Amino acid sequence: MIIFQNVSKIYNNNSHKMTALEEASFNINPKEFVSLVGKSGAGKSTIIKLLIGEEKPSKGRVIFKSYDVNKIKQRELPQLRRHIGVIFQDFRLLPNKNTYENVAFALEVAGRPQSDIKEFVPQALEMVGLKNKIGNFPRELSGGEKQRVAIARAMINHPDLIIADEPTGNLDPINSWEIIRLLLKINELGTTVVLATHNKEFVNYINQRVISVENGRIIRDEEKGKYILE
């Protein structure tokens, strides 16, 4: 479903070059749960940005389903992104929309009818346990609640892939475990999940495929892997 072929990414900021990813190659199949681990600055977020077309690779090819991500036109990017639900460390909710509207937004951008929205949004909020916060704006929610809104938004379109970039980075342990359990549940329901994290406990608990990144290189890729670094 996802193919990275010798992908390199060099950031070019005011003549200062920074190689964030070097010759990365891997495949991810449908229904997998993949943990992307590595130290801060290793290149995890870069891999994710390349996957959703937020950045273009300097070399190599990134393929998601039938999309050749680096060749895709700016106008077609929204199509691709509607197949992917993304969860970020800093939540990235729309500040001027309440919980319901934030989740509904993902359906609206896909042009789905109002009846779908009325049916699916409450279901998704039910699943993440936020039915009682429907009218609250992001500023009125705790970090854990915000992240659960983000998860509801990410899965509302029934995407083929959910990407979570350190979704627990800003949360306390209890809320973090809650998020990890939600991701596992989403994966059990048949969605591919890619989780970038540097939390050893979570990776070992999940006990599925682990891709380890160090200094922009993929140094290990194991089924049923453990968090092994340093």
Place this chain on the structure above:
Amino acid sequence: MITTFLRIIKYGFLSFWRNALLSTATLSVIILALLVFEGLIISNVLTKTALTSLQEKIDISIYFKNDTLEDDVLKIKKSLEGLAEVKKVEYISKDKALEIFKEKHKDDPAIKQSLEELEENPLLASLNIKANDPQKYGIIADYLDKTDFKTWFEKVTYAQNAIVIERLGKIIDTAEKGAFVLIIFLALIAILITFNTIRLAIYSNREEIGIMRLVGASNSFIRGPYVIEGIIYGLIAGIFSVIIALPIIYFLSPYIQIFIAEMNLWNYFTSNFIGILIYQLIFGVALGVISSVIAVRKYLKI
């Protein structure tokens, strides 16, 4: 399609409403810009009226020798009317001149009496010439200087007033050009300020725009509500700008009439109210929409 369109409209209104403070600030700036435009429309009308009234006062008069036949004068009149530069030629006969003179001095008994003592009408027949353009009096004067009819002329007033007329012509011309440059300049400033205000408002939404892109919103779906908001701004500001102008013009109108007698600004404004309103609405909406579209473009590249 329709659903998406309705959503865009809904979000336009929602964004306008939820960011009430920012909307009010932006709205105030657009109202100010539109007031500048309105001032420009009005000052344009004022200069035009002032200029025409000045131009009306410039002319050339030919006074004919006492023995000139009326037929000859009319022949000259005809030939002058054939000139491209000439707008109007008025014939004032000896009798008519006397009549005008009497009317003018009817309250002066001394002149009245001395006129009655005269056996013969002392005034001369004349042709009064008006040019299309105050710059053209020189050409007409040249023509009069070279013409064969010249022998019948007693005097041509242009010779006496030449310098004044020419200078006035230049002043009028410069004033028109200057006003035009000033109008363009002020309009540019107003547009720039409005654009900058809207740009700042959208700048504060740049993260939101980025998030929308990442969630899979198309550019037109993101841009749409800003366009709607621009339209709302334009419409409200347009209406406000004419309402605010009403009392100001009512107050200023009498003072303006002192300077330009032909100009009743209040009447002008009220009788052209709908036209000005439509003009302002179009201006406001164009300003709001174009600024929004340009400002939002930058953040749609994610």
